[in-house]
Amino acid sequence: MLRILRQIARVGTITEELGPSDAFEQTGRELEAAIRKRFAGSLAIRAVDAGSCNGCELEIHATNNAYYDIERFGVHFTASPRFADMLLVTGPVSVNMKTALEMTFDATPDPKLVVAIGDCAANCGVFGRDNYAIAGAVSDIIPVDVVIHGCPPTPTDIIRGILAAIEGRA
Amino acid sequence: MRHLANTWFAERLGDRGIRTTYLEDHHPAHMPCLEIIRHDWLHAAEEARRLEMRLVAVWAAEAGRHDQDQGRKHGLYAYMAFAHPEHRHALLRTPLAADHPVLPSIAGEYIAASRMERHMTDMFGITIEGSPDARAWIRHEHWPAEAHPLRGNFDARTPLPANPDGGDYPYVQSTSHGVYEIPVGPVHAGIIEPGHFRFLAVGEQILNMEERLGYVHKGIERAMQGRDATGGAKLAARISGDSAIAHAWAFSQACEYAADIEPPRRASFIRGILCERERIANHIGDIGAICNDAAFAFMHMQMQRLREDMARLHQELFGHRLLFDTIVPGGVSVDPDAAQLARLKAQTGAIAAEVERLRSIYADHPSIQERVIGSGTVSIDDARDIGLLGFAGRASGDYPDERIEEAYPPYDEFDVGIARGRLGDVATRVWVRFEEIADSARLIAEMIEGMPEGAIRAAWQAPEPGVSGFAAIEGWRGEIAAWVRFGEAGRIDRYFVRDPSVINWLGLELAVREVPVPDFPLNNKSFNCSYSGNDL
Numbered sequence: 289m290l291r292i293l294r295q296i297a298r299v300g301t302i303t304e305e306l307g308p309s310d311a312f313e314q315t316g317r318e319l320e321a322a323i324r325k326r327f328a329g330s331l332a333i334r335a336v337d338a339g340s341c342n343g344c345e346l347e348i349h350a351t352n353n354a355y356y357d358i359e360r361f362g363v364h365f366t367a368s369p370r371f372a373d374m375l376l377v378t379g380p381v382s383v384n385m386k387t388a389l390e391m392t393f394d395a396t397p398d399p400k401l402v403v404a405i406g407d408c409a410a411n412c413g414v415f416g417r418d419n420y421a422i423a424g425a426v427s428d429i430i431p432v433d434v435v436i437h438g439c440p441p442t443p444t445d446i447i448r449g450i451l452a453a454i455e456g457r458a
Numbered sequence: 459m460r461h462l463a464n465t466w467f468a469e470r471l472g473d474r475g476i477r478t479t480y481l482e483d484h485h486p487a488h489m490p491c492l493e494i495i496r497h498d499w500l501h502a503a504e505e506a507r508r509l510e511m512r513l514v515a516v517w518a519a520e521a522g523r524h525d526q527d528q529g530r531k532h533g534l535y536a537y538m539a540f541a542h543p544e545h546r547h548a549l550l551r552t553p554l555a556a557d558h559p560v561l562p563s564i565a566g567e568y569i570a571a572s573r574m575e576r577h578m579t580d581m582f583g584i585t586i587e588g589s590p591d592a593r594a595w596i597r598h599e600h601w602p603a604e605a606h607p608l609r610g611n612f613d614a615r616t617p618l619p620a621n622p623d624g625g626d627y628p629y630v631q632s633t634s635h636g637v638y639e640i641p642v643g644p645v646h647a648g649i650i651e652p653g654h655f656r657f658l659a660v661g662e663q664i665l666n667m668e669e670r671l672g673y674v675h676k677g678i679e680r681a682m683q684g685r686d687a688t689g690g691a692k693l694a695a696r697i698s699g700d701s702a703i704a705h706a707w708a709f710s711q712a713c714e715y716a717a718d719i720e721p722p723r724r725a726s727f728i729r730g731i732l733c734e735r736e737r738i739a740n741h742i743g744d745i746g747a748i749c750n751d752a753a754f755a756f757m758h759m760q761m762q763r764l765r766e767d768m769a770r771l772h773q774e775l776f777g778h779r780l781l782f783d784t785i786v787p788g789g790v791s792v793d794p795d796a797a798q799l800a801r802l803k804a805q806t807g808a809i810a811a812e813v814e815r816l817r818s819i820y821a822d823h824p825s826i827q828e829r830v831i832g833s834g835t836v837s838i839d840d841a842r843d844i845g846l847l848g849f850a851g852r853a854s855g856d857y858p859d860e861r862i863e864e865a866y867p868p869y870d871e872f873d874v875g876i877a878r879g880r881l882g883d884v885a886t887r888v889w890v891r892f893e894e895i896a897d898s899a900r901l902i903a904e905m906i907e908g909m910p911e912g913a914i915r916a917a918w919q920a921p922e923p924g925v926s927g928f929a930a931i932e933g934w935r936g937e938i939a940a941w942v943r944f945g946e947a948g949r950i951d952r953y954f955v956r957d958p959s960v961i962n963w964l965g966l967e968l969a970v971r972e973v974p975v976p977d978f979p980l981n982n983k984s985f986n987c988s989y990s991g992n993d994l
């Protein structure tokens with residue numbers, strides 16, 4: 289136990305100020321001020337991989353590390369769409385994941401936000417639209433509020449994009 | 459890059475009366491491709507088994523340019539590849555009729571062939587005779603009946619329409635009293651890839667866990683067709699993002715063999731450094747995640763911190779946190795200078811030292827040790843049976859490592875240490891990963907010290923149409939086997955790749971029998987197989 293405490297003391301607090309990012313764009317729906325207010329302070333996210341190469345997942349994971357510490361913004365990841373406020377969707381939507389993505393969207397209570405993470409989620413990326421196995425970009429399947437570009441986007445881009453979705457501005 | 463032809467397997471087959479024809483348009487010669495008649499397909503697999511060769515992969519391809527030029531009338535070929543620790547890789551191929559292709563199953567000899575054979579049925583409509591499992595695999599129930607995406611006449615450019623009458627997937631079931639089912643996925647509870655696990659459990663114990671994968675099938679094999687080598691490498695890096703280096707390397711090396719191009723020594727050293735960095739980063743991340751699944755969050759936070767440090771230096775030195783697009787056909791795209799290499803070496807050493815410190819905390823922490831020791835055992839016999847790869851194989855007492863067996867550059871100049879595990883449980887898989895972090899750090903230091911001067915990229919020159927190449931690269935999960943064939947104008951006309959996950963997913967199924975359900979997550983993390991790499 290002592291060694292754990294010593295290690296924690298040695299590392300100290302490494303959490304940083306969040307850097308700037310312009311890798312995202314707000315799309316579609318205008319958010320109601322009331323929704324924004326309701327989410328302020330606490331937002332539960334359900335991450336859905338709809339066909340990613342898992343690179344985007346690594347960077348979503350990184351938002352939880354001590355440098356970025358996304359939880360300090362009141363944002364946390366949850367195990368079920370039933371108590372999620374936001375879906376974070378990665379990947380081009382594969383034909384084999386389309387139904388699961390739609391069901392997850394339907395299982396998420398209103399009001400809900402959708403953030404599409406990565407070039408694949410934005411426009412099918414390197415896998416392409418003219419592909420028998422790809423149903424489309426995320427916005428072809430479910431309504432999307434914010435798109436975050438990058439292959440994969442950095443943790444800073446992801447957190448900035450999520451915050452933009454909550455605040456309703458790009 | 460002149461290699462002696464490897465005739466060992468051809469001679470052994472000859473002793474058994476199996477005639478082989480050496481294919482001149484396949485490279486490299488030390489991993490030859492031999493043509494046999496279809497009648498000998500199963501015999502050849504039996505012989506490989508008798509010779510204690512490991513099954514590398516089974517796949518199919520439509521006939522290429524050469525085959526048409528030479529007036530061969532077959533439309534389709536089946537391939538299988540085996541590896542022997544001393545005598546290395548050999549490929550066999552046999553022609554199949556284009557109209558009603560039929561092939562005998564080799565799953566009786568090599569059970570790991572089964573899912574790959576199912577993949578061949580799904581993609582090409584090949585009938586596998588005597589298959590122990592005739593269910594579709596990548597083709598999900600909603601696919602239209604006659605869709606075989608890798609056949610030339612298939613419309614690959616429009617998304618598959620849904621077929622509502624596909625029925626349900628027949629999972630393994632039990633009618634025993636007291637056995638209940640737990641369906642999990644495809645959308646999982648964590649931030650992970652999608653797939654379905656069907657547990658049959660009694661009380662707390664798992665009786666059987668069955669995987670249903672294919673959810674992230676992105677048509678990668680088809681999307682490779684028509685790309686040039688540069689475009690192909692870009693896609694290869696995204697087959698499984700956590701193995702971007704290993705996959706891009708396997709792809710590039712298969713292309714380089716086919717084109718008879720040798721990357722400069724400096725490029726090989728840089729590739730080696732990047733690949734070992736990728737190995738360290740993933741092992742670090744997974745050890746943290748395993749501990750997290752046993753509620754040892756401290757270790758997780760520490761490991762994620764180290765992984766982030768690595769990603770940041772990658773961004774700075776190589777322009778990408780996960781090292782995407784740094785390996786290109788012919789070499790590498792980035793050339794770190796001496797000062798940058800010194801930083802890379804210093805950071806690698808510092809991280810390895812931190813990991814050692816954390817390792818002693820992990821080893822002394824009873825609450826995590828209780829969970830990992832003895833959990834999820836894969837015996838050596840089972841490991842050999844399925845050909846378990848990489849650190850998972852090494853944890854069970856089977857030690858295939860292409861850095862040693864294939865010894866491709868730069869590993870021909872270095873001694874790779876093998877962590878010789880035996881018990882095959884979660885604790886040993888973690889132990890092997892700790893050992894590999896230390897060994898990779900040592901290798902990186904040696905590679906940086908011995909870094910040759912010179913170019914980082916040989917000019918790419920596509921091979922003649924019809925020429926194929928094969929490569930086996932030891933990524934952090936284990937061997938990635940890649941086979942590429944070129945068509946007209948330097949365009950790829952077929953790419954087959956077998957991610958180690960295709961084999962190691964079977965290891966997870968074996969490991970979790972009789973494991974309590976709550977220990978499944980840490981077992982799963984201890985393998986951390988790729989879904990995307992499996993589903994393609």
Ligand code: SF4
Binds near residue numbers: 339343380413439696
């Ligand atoms: S955007 Fe890039 S990292 Fe993300 S899933 Fe697509 S290919 Fe992978």
